[in-house]
Amino acid sequence: MNPVAIPPGLAIAEPMPDVLPPVSARRGLIGFLRRYPTIAIGGGLLLAMLFVAVFAPFLWTKDPTSLAPALRTREPGAEFWFGSDMLGRDVYSRVLYGARVSLLVGFSVALFASAIGLAIGLFSGFIRLADSIVMRIMDGMMSIPPILLAIALMALTRGSVQNVILAITIAEIPRVTRLVRGVVLSLREQPYVDAAVASGTGTFMIMWRHILPNTLAPLTVQATYICAAAMITEAILSFIGAGTPPIIPSWGNIMAEGRALWQVKPYIVFFPAVFLSVTVLAVNLLGDGLRDSIDPRLAKSL
């Protein structure tokens, strides 16, 4: 700042200390990651989990469903790296293959809920007639606690990965819709939208070119939180017994099966719990970092 010549006789007050310390600026990708370490840590952990899930068959695993009751409940050791469970299955293999289910559920729910919520939110934000009806329905669905909604939906069908994804997605759509609609409503009043309308641009084009890009940023951040919530919800559903069938290992149902024994054989619950917690942590950190990098003010509403 160029120093301004101060006229004599003018008293200038002392500079006020900022209530908050200033944040220093950095440049480049490395700079970006250093400025937002949460993205680096979160993203890195998540990539590691993805690697484990995708390459599970090559990481010295056995068939996760093959049981050997004669070798049940062995402690972690040379033969079973994470020990064996009550039916003699290898916990290490089950945990690694379980990553597939948990990550699949998390990403699928995040993707579908975002896509469907985006569509409904755009539609509702733009077409006033539909707005009140849709928002009442969304309010109604949000009134039912998501876990109860998911469990109730699971009660209607047989347990399977697809049904779990469907149930949790339905439970998460209202929040996304709300978010998108909020953005649409606030953007609708902007001058450039008026200009587009005035120049005769169709509603669809306005949605596509002007509104949609602005929703993507908060939507992405919300999607990461949905992913984390979906993984935890899947674990809770399995814990209760309303989740993925035990033939397909997921972190949730490995813990559910091992919960009775956790005091004598804690490793059956411990390893999937650690993997689940680390993954959810990674996704949350990633979401926080993305949000901070886009616009810290979003923290107030997400």
Add this chain to the structure above:
Amino acid sequence: MERRNLLTGAAALGATAFAGPAISQNVAARTLRFVPQANLANFDPIWGTQYVVRNAAALVWDMLYGVDENLVPQPQMVEGETVSSDGLTWDFRLRAGLVFHDGTPVLARDVVASITRWAPRDPMGQMIRAIQQELVAVDDRNFRWKLSRPYPKLKFALGKTGTPCCFIMPERIAGTAGNSMITEYVGSGPMTFKRDEWVPGARAVFERAARYTPREGTASWLAGPKRVLVDRLEWVVMPDPATAANALQAGEVDWWESPISDLVPLLRRNRNILVDIADPLGNIGSFRMNHMHAPFNNLKVRQAVMMALNQQDYMRAVVGSDTNLWSVLGGFFTPGTPNYTEAGGAVMKSANMDAARRLLAESGYANEPVTCLVGQDQPLLKPMGDVTADMLRRLGMNVDFVATDWGTVGQRRAMRNPPGQGGWSMFHTWHAGADCVNPAGYNAIRAHGDGAWFGWPNVPSVEAGITEWYDAPTPATERAAMDKINTEAVSNVVYVPTGFFKSYQAWRRNITGVVKGPLPFFWGVAKS
């Protein structure tokens, strides 16, 4: 005091203003807190055949006869009976002074009504009804049962532990139709049911019945005097075994009906807890097949499964690594009993997957789906289901695994439609050893087609053997009949037993009088 109550200790100093009416030390000492094997969801022992309902019902209702620890029926509510020389007319006389909990006396009318409600829903009762000419109350204390053929096992039918048991209810309650639930729980048993304190899924409360008059004799299982030595019995439902184990160790409950075997070493390490076998007669696990539809309507397919089934895998999965708890069965009856037989059962005692695969190929199995109903909420049945899915796959069958809850299994197993249309191919269950000692009361071994237990096996040779057993005049002919039944049941695969297993029970040291038996017996149990 077994626990240091950090907060209550501090509170005792200064929070008397907040303290409400607390249960006094004395009452707490006379309250027995018991963790049952399952939730008591409903309380009609004739409508529902679950063991947990029977266990609770045995407290509230009394029976005409009761089996002792040798499974011999002893008179309980009955003072004595006389049988005519041709064995066709039975005259019974009730004990004097029997009273229901609401003060009304027990009359022969109530007995007749109760038997009439019970008989159609019990296989032995059905057999008796089929030959019944008359069941009538002669006066207030006497009733008569006239048959067209002799039925020597009548007393056993009235006093057995197998569900449904013939509990005696007031006439107005027994008048409820068999497939509606009773709404009043009034009996003449040693305890009353506190209806207002019943929270299904969480708690059931019983109190000692002041009006109960025990008969003389020595108490043994369902026979003799049923003297209750505590004032109050609380059933605390705990679906989570880890929580139940902690509660028992902390002294928050006194007696756990069925601790899982993996937690038993933990409980044994606690100086205040005793652990022992719950029931010497144990249980028989069952792979129950649907004989009406493919693929198990094909004898060779059933035999292939029996050949492939490894009882050791199932038993380890169900009860754990403790070999005191299980053994391999060579037949369908309870080991350790005088009439136990392994005739014809060699194929069951070992598993031969290769031979099974060959037999399956011979059978003409056309890859029809095997719809397996597995109750995931049952700690004994879920592991069996997992082992079955693995075994059937390795055998080369097309498995359709339906993981659901026990209630749904109970519903769906009654459906006679083909598996693809809401029916089923197999489900898992278990039978109490007390019910499988011989054909009397052993519903699961009956093979008379449509009228048989779920699965509806139709094997005339087994039925012939059962009839021979009922008619057998001497122990030797009984023995021969049992051998025949066993051989026929094995070669025709009525169902596939998955093994014989026992379970533990655990209780705190200050509880005395806990005995082994097919159900938990609360009389004679004291808390100090």
Add this chain to the structure above:
Amino acid sequence: MWAYIIRRVLATIPVMAFVALFVFSLLYLAPGDPAAVIAGDQATPDDVERIRASLGLDRPYLVRFGEWVFRILQGDLGTSIFTNLPVGHMIQQRIEPTLSLMIVTLILAVSIAIPMGVVAAWKQGTWIDRAVMGFAVLSFSVPVFVVGYLLAYIFALELDWLPVQGYTPFSEGFFPWMENLVLPATALGGVYIALIARITRATMLEVLQQDYIRTARAKGAGQGSILFVHALKNASVPIVTVIGIGIALLIGGAVVTESVFAIPGLGRLTVDAILRRDYPVIQGVVLLFSFVYVLVNLGIDLLYTFLDPRIRY
């Protein structure tokens, strides 16, 4: 302002109507036959038909829906299929433990989380901030039942400070009641604390940059007064919003916590009912939870008008 209040209250009616429609449709869509369940193992097909007719299961959808709504409005929530007890009675038996758990968790979480968030915002960028936020994210990530088992093991079994399980009614004394609730509330509250702390911090960060904070400072207000009086009051709207939304999380978490700590509450009732397909109970409980949730959010909306006079719709 009254017009706003009345409008908000009226707006809840269509919401509840939708919930009722959804909840009723659950029974209609569900597989399985309640009549077969009630008839029991030994019933003949005729018995099942008779029971189905007596339950009115063969009448058309709208007729049944109408009857059901009519009964609900009179307070009759139906009868449980499995226990034959009125659903209302079953709910009433279980409501005190769940309510106690949720209130204690709410108070605990709010009284810990808000100061946490405020301090983190105040000391933004320092290790305190990172520690608080790190703890928050961690609480968010570890499943509730794992936390529950750990707490039970350490504090109840090993240290023997608190009971392992169960629930003591309030009528038996404040401290026994509280003892049974400390561990479950802590386990359940973790996620809630994380959520509230994060929102508090984020909102406080923005508020603390505002001009009126500088003014207050210039006028000589102390740090505590600035943080808790001037800043927090202005930050309250989003915080209260999150507290309201978070109650849905609490309800979900209560289901698991009640299972781990054997608390005989509504959460376990719901899970048992859902797993057994006891539809009248499921309907009754989901309806109840939704109703409570709608009321709570209504209360929060109305609270806004007091917290922030600028909000006038």
